[in-house]
Amino acid sequence: MLHLTINGLRVTVPEGTTILDAARSADIPIPTLCHHPKLTPYGGCRLCIVEVKGINRPVTSCTTPVAADMEVATTTPAIERMRKTILELILSDHPNDCMVCEKAGDCTLQELAYFYGVSDNRFEGERRCYTGKDHNPFIGRDMEKCILCGKCVRVCEEVQGVGAIDIAYRGFNAKICPPFEKDLSCEFCGQCVSVCPTGALTGKAWTQRGRQKDVREIDTTCPYCGCGCSLTLHVRRNEIVRVSSRDDTINEGWLCPKGRFGYTFVHSRDRLKTPLIKEKGVHREASWDEALDLIASRLSKIGKKHGPDAIGGLSSARCTNEENYLFQKFMRAVIGTNNVDHCARL
Amino acid sequence: MAGLATVFGSGAMTNSIPEIENNDLLFVIGSNTTETHPIIGLRMKKAYRRGAQIIVADPRKIDLVRFSAIWLQHRPGTDVALLNAIMHVLLKEKLIDKQFIADRTEGFDAFKKSIEDITPEKAEKITGVPAKDIVKAALLYGKAKRPAIYYTMGITQHSHGTQNVFSVANLALMTGNLGKESTGVNPLRGQNNVQGATDMGCIPNQYPGYQRVDVPAIRQKFAEAWSTELSPKPGLTATEMVLAAHEGSLKALYIMGENPMISDPDMQHTKKALQSLDFLVVQDIFMTETARLADVVLPSSCFAEKEGTFTNTERRLQKVRRAVTPPGLAREDSSIIMDIAGRLGSEMRYNCMEEVLQEIGGLWPAVAGVTYGRLEEAGLQWPCPTPDHPGTPYLFKGGFPRGKAAFTPVSFEPSKELPDADYPFILTTGRQLFQYHTGSMTRRVPELNEVAPEAYIEIHPDDARELGADDGEMLRVSSRRGSIKLKARISDRPARGLVFIPFHYHEAAANMLTNAELDPVCKIPELKVCAVRVEKETGR
Structure with missing residues (x-):
């Protein structure tokens, strides 16, 4: 274990810990844009700079490991001035369109601009102009909002193992794109969207469905495969408008294309909305009472005539434990048969 | 599940998802994990980055092969022959856990006898996997400290699915790779609940x-x-x-x-x-x-x-x-x-x-x-028997529910329907990343449907050339039970003579073709192997 002081506070951390992680473990905030705790440190945005006694230049806390008895200052007038300048430089080439941006209210860059009071910009000048649209169905890519933090590149490579995008060109022309600047053609897991600190990457299905205001977040469990990922449904006016995932659960915040983008079936126009009874080969709408009475009388007659084992029930791997329990209890205790199964074998 | 329940007294994944990243070896057999269980696939990739080695046994060149130390491309339905040969090597190389076998299992001697003459060379003839690869895979698994086996329907959806599961269990039992953290037998379940x-x-x-x-x-x-x-x-x-x-x-x-x-x-x-x-x-x-x-x-x-x-x-x-x-x-x-x-x-x-x-x-x-x-x-x-119990990340720490776990001698049996002159291809079915099961949910999500709009048949380039079929051309696929038409996707994922169709699409339903032959114990149908004929669809 190593001891250091951060802003005069004594902190003890294991060897190999970065200054940033040491500070965060002591609940001392340091702003970052390119850092993600599950990705390799990058040192790209320079916002996490701190002063270390004995080093006569600021160091990036996300890439600097703690040394014994280090004395760190995370906030000094000089450091804060530099941070504000960095933000001004980033924002000098960023569209000022927060009023229509999907990410407003949930944007790290917007939040930092707010806290550092960046509005007028000293560095107005040439801006990147990207008119090309990416036609993939899932991920909106507005590269003018990209700050080149590289989180999307790292998550795609390090977590997803796909490497669908990287930084192309250099200097002012640097941009993140798929090979040959084609449309994105990948697994569409949306991991990149989930780590993007600005509105550069968003879900296309989320567009103009609602930002943070009036959105309720409800944690639940994914309805697709057996991994059991945690989903957070963002709901506005009885409609799921997007899906995210908390990072402290078994899926570590990562999702697949079905989990992240496959929720709109819930509001599909094809949803069954009323009971149906088949007459002369055609389904007609019926009331619940009529449908349930018919079921009760037919099951009861068939049970009496042919015995309970002439009736079977198929339960669902899609339904909850409680519903499955009730279903088999219904078949066994009410109908009187063990003819109950589900699609475990399929 | 019936298979594992017979052997151990309980049928479920013996380990948990977070434990995957601490495996030093993953043996993935009959599971296209990155497409069917994408997030478990991510943990496997994480294990890989942390230095774990991966053995993939699959008739198709699935995405996980990119991360594997060795890929065993066995013929569909020959898992038992492959596993028996791997265990034969482990026995010969004395990479077995005698203490574990003595203390916690029964039936080892009969089992040992059953694999004594299943050499990798014999298995090569049945499985198509080179004997040296079988030996290499066996040594990787046998020498690993925290190996775990992962399987899905590629093991179970066979007329001999229960036998396949017994075979997987035998492998873990003879090496004592059970009842420990990050080490076990893990059937990955395909649906949320x-x-x-x-x-x-x-x-x-x-x-x-x-x-x-x-x-x-x-x-x-x-x-x-x-x-x-x-x-x-x-x-x-x-x-x-x-x-x-x-x-x-x-x-x-x-x-x-x-x-x-x-x-x-x-x-x-x-x-x-x-x-x-x-x-x-x-x-x-x-x-x-x-x-x-x-x-x-x-x-x-x-x-x-x-x-x-x-x-x-x-x-x-x-x-x-x-x-x-x-x-x-x-x-x-x-x-x-x-x-x-x-x-x-x-x-x-x-x-x-x-x-x-x-x-x-x-x-x-x-x-x-x-x-x-x-x-x-x-x-x-679960098990989580009391209000202050923290739950159980891995099973069988203190022993098996049935007392001693049972070895089950298993001999290779071919699938019920094999290719012949009329139906020369083996069809295997499964899922793909962007659709789910029968598609009733995912096919109503426009974005998912846009990237995976229609059924296709994966076919090896050489087979396609023989048929004179181009990529994207309509093919007719027929079995003894039915016939569907769908687009060719020429790919080196399947071996020659093997075709793959995802089963999500009602308009070209793979299950028009599949065989309803059941495993006698757990009644699972043989969805992973049947014989089909593939022809160019004329007059489209």
């Missing part, structure tokens, strides 16, 4: 918690709890119900949220069977292919519209919460069931779903410690 549906007793021979219906004391316990008489006769499995409907002995079927028309083998047969029922009720969120046949269709609620719990593949119960209200007159499945029960004169009344979970806990001690309050924080893995 397939583990839960099985746990809850939606299986014909067991009540909730794997308690057998034909044991009088157990039956008595449930009869008392439910205040009624209960049948001692084990019921029919889903596939047997379809057969019984066809024969006429099953008259009525109540289907809640399943779509056997698409998911079951031999679709024509399934359709005839369901049509010959006197009465079919389907309760679902969409007008599925099965619901179209129903006498009564009941609109129900989806996951986002109800309270309850799902149990994932690693036995973890997690909360499901209501986020929106169901459309129109649609109701929750639980309230529909209780309502029908009431109309049949049996009161089934619960004020909330947590009361149901409490009742389950009273009948199955493994979940007695689970409450909704505890699940608010995080999921809990």
Whole structure:
């Protein structure tokens, strides 16, 4: 274990810990844009700079490991001035369109601009102009909002193992794109969207469905495969408008294309909305009472005539434990048969 | 699951998802994990980055092969021959755990005899995997400290699926790779709550918690709890119900949220069977292919519209919460069931779903410690018998539920339908990343449907060349049971002579072609191997 002081506070951390992680473990905030705790440190945005006694230049806390008895200052007038300048430089080439941006209210860059009071910009000048649209169905890519933090590149490579995008060109022309600047053609897991600190990457299905205001977040469990990922449904006016995932659960915040983008079936126009009874080969709408009475009388007659084992029930791997329990209890205790199964074998 | 339950006394993943990253070796057999269980796939990739080696055994060059130390491309249905040869090598190289075998297992000697002459060279003839690769894989697994086996339907969906599972279990038992953290046998369950549906007793021979219906004391316990008489006769499995409907002995079927028309083998047969029922009720969120046949269709609620719990593949119960209200007159499945029960004169009344979970806990001690309050924080893995029990990340630490785990000698049996002159290709079926099961949900998500709009048949470039077929050209695929047409996707993923079709698409349903041949023990159909003919579709 190593001891250091951060802003005069004594902190003890294991060897190999970065200054940033040491500070965060002591609940001392340091702003970052390119850092993600599950990705390799990058040192790209320079916002996490701190002063270390004995080093006569600021160091990036996300890439600097703690040394014994280090004395760190995370906030000094000089450091804060530099941070504000960095933000001004980033924002000098960023569209000022927060009023229509999907990410407003949930944007790290917007939040930092707010806290550092960046509005007028000293560095107005040439801006990147990207008119090309990416036609993939899932991920909106507005590269003018990209700050080149590289989180999307790292998550795609390090977590997803796909490497669908990287930084192309250099200097002012640097941009993140798929090979040959084609449309994105990948697994569409949306991991990149989930780590993007600005509105550069968003879900296309989320567009103009609602930002943070009036959105309720409800944690639940994914309805697709057996991994059991945690989903957070963002709901506005009885409609799921997007899906995210908390990072402290078994899926570590990562999702697949079905989990992240496959929720709109819930509001599909094809949803069954009323009971149906088949007459002369055609389904007609019926009331619940009529449908349930018919079921009760037919099951009861068939049970009496042919015995309970002439009736079977198929339960669902899609339904909850409680519903499955009730279903088999219904078949066994009410109908009187063990003819109950589900699609475990399929 | 029946296979593992026979061997160990309990059938489920022995380890948990977070443990994957600490494996030093992963043996993935019959599981296209990155497409069917994408997030478990991510953990496997994480293990890889941390230095773990991966053995992939799969007839197709699945994505995980990119990360593998060795890929065994065995012929579909030859898993037993492959595994027996691997175990033969382990035996010869003395990479077995004698202490574990002596203390915690039974039947080793008979098993040992059964694999003594299954050399890698013999297995090469059956599986097509070079003997040296079999030896290499065996040494990798045998020398690893924390190896774990992962499998899915590639192991189970065979007429000898139970034998395959026994074989997997034998491998873990002889090396003592069970009952430890990050080491075990892990069947990955394919649906969000397939583990839960099985746990809850939606299986014909067991009540909730794997308690057998034909044991009088157990039956008595449930009869008392439910205040009624209960049948001692084990019921029919889903596939047997379809057969019984066809024969006429099953008259009525109540289907809640399943779509056997698409998911079951031999679709024509399934359709005839369901049509010959006197009465079919389907309760679902969409007008599925099965619901179209129903006498009564009941609109129900989806996951986002109800309270309850799902149990994932690693036995973890997690909360499901209501986020929106169901459309129109649609109701929750639980309230529909209780309502029908009431109309049949049996009161089934619960004020909330947590009361149901409490009742389950009273009948199955493994979940007695689970409450909704505890699940608010995080999921809990059964067994979790008391309110202060933290749950069980890995099984069999202190021993096996059945006492000693049993070795089962297994000999290779070929699949029931093999290629011949008329039907020269082997067809195997499965899932792809962007669609899910019978597609009733994902095919209604426009974005998913845009990237995966239609069925296709994966075929090796050399086979395609022989047929004179181009990529994207329409092909007719026929088996003894039916025929479909779909686009060619020329790919080096399958071996020569093997074709793959995803089963999500009703308009070109793979299950028009598949064989309804069942495994004699657990009645799983042979969806992974059947013989087909592939031709160019003329006059399109």
